[in-house]
Amino acid sequence: MLEQLRTGKNFNSDDNVKICQPHLVSMGDNVSFYYGVYIEPCDKEITIGSNTHFAPYCVIYGPLSVGDNCAIAAHVTLASVAHSHADPNRPMVEQATDQRKIIIEDDVWIGANAVVTPGITIGRGSIIGAGAVVTKDVEPYSVMGGVPARLIRKRK
Numbered sequence: 001m002l003e004q005l006r007t008g009k010n011f012n013s014d015d016n017v018k019i020c021q022p023h024l025v026s027m028g029d030n031v032s033f034y035y036g037v038y039i040e041p042c043d044k045e046i047t048i049g050s051n052t053h054f055a056p057y058c059v060i061y062g063p064l065s066v067g068d069n070c071a072i073a074a075h076v077t078l079a080s081v082a083h084s085h086a087d088p089n090r091p092m093v094e095q096a097t098d099q100r101k102i103i104i105e106d107d108v109w110i111g112a113n114a115v116v117t118p119g120i121t122i123g124r125g126s127i128i129g130a131g132a133v134v135t136k137d138v139e140p141y142s143v144m145g146g147v148p149a150r151l152i153r154k155r156k
C-alpha cells in the first residue's frame with residue numbers, strides 16, 4: 001500500500017506513522033514524519049514540499065498543501081475537515097462535512113500543540129506560536145500566538 005506514496009529523495013518515516021490513502025499523498029525531497037504522525041487525506045490531495053518535517057504526533061487532514069522548508073512541531077493538527085453544525089436539530093455527525101483546503105506556504109514554523117482550522121492560508125516565513133488556534137489567514141512573515149491566534153509581531 002505504501003508503495004503508492006510519491007516521495008522524493010531521503011524520505012524518512014519513523015515507527016508508528018499511519019498514512020491513509022497514500023496514493024493521494026505526494027512530497028518533495030528530505031521529508032520526515034516522526035513517531036506517531038497520522039495522515040488522513042479524506043479523499044483529497046496532500047502535497048508536501050522539500051525539507052519539511054512533521055514532529056511526533058502531528059495529525060494532518062486533506063486537502064492540504066505544505067511548502068518547502070517548513071517545521072511542524074509535535075502535536076500540531078492541520079484540520080482541513082470539521083463537522084458542519086448549521087442545523088441545531090440534527091446531530092452534527094449526520095450533517096455535511098466542512099472540508100476546505102489548508103495552505104501552508106514555504107518557510108513556516110508551527111509550534112507545538114497548535115491547531116489550524118479549515119480553509120486557512122499561512123503566509124510564507126510565518127511562525128505560529130505553541131498552543132495557538134489559527135482561525136484567520138496569516139499574512140507572510142507574521143508571528144502569531146494565542147487562542148484565537150493574534151499577531152505578536154512581524155518578522156519584516
Ligand SMILES: CC(C)(COP(=O)(O)OP(=O)(O)OC[C@H]1O[C@@H](n2cnc3c(N)ncnc32)[C@H](O)[C@@H]1OP(=O)(O)O)[C@@H](O)C(=O)NCCC(=O)NCCS
Pocket residue numbers: 073074110111112127128129130131132143144145146152
Ligand atoms: C511564538 C514564539 C516563537 C515567540 O517567540 P519570541 O519572538 O521570542 O517572542 P517573545 O518570547 O519575546 O514574546 C513576545 C510576546 O508574545 C507572547 N507569546 C510568546 N509566545 C506565545 C505563544 N505561543 N502564544 C501566545 N503568546 C505568546 C509573549 O508572552 C510576549 O507577550 P508580551 O509582549 O505581552 O509579554 C515562541 O514563544 C513559541 O511559541 N515558540 C514555539 C516553541 C515550540 O513549539 N517548540 C517546539 C519544538 S520546534
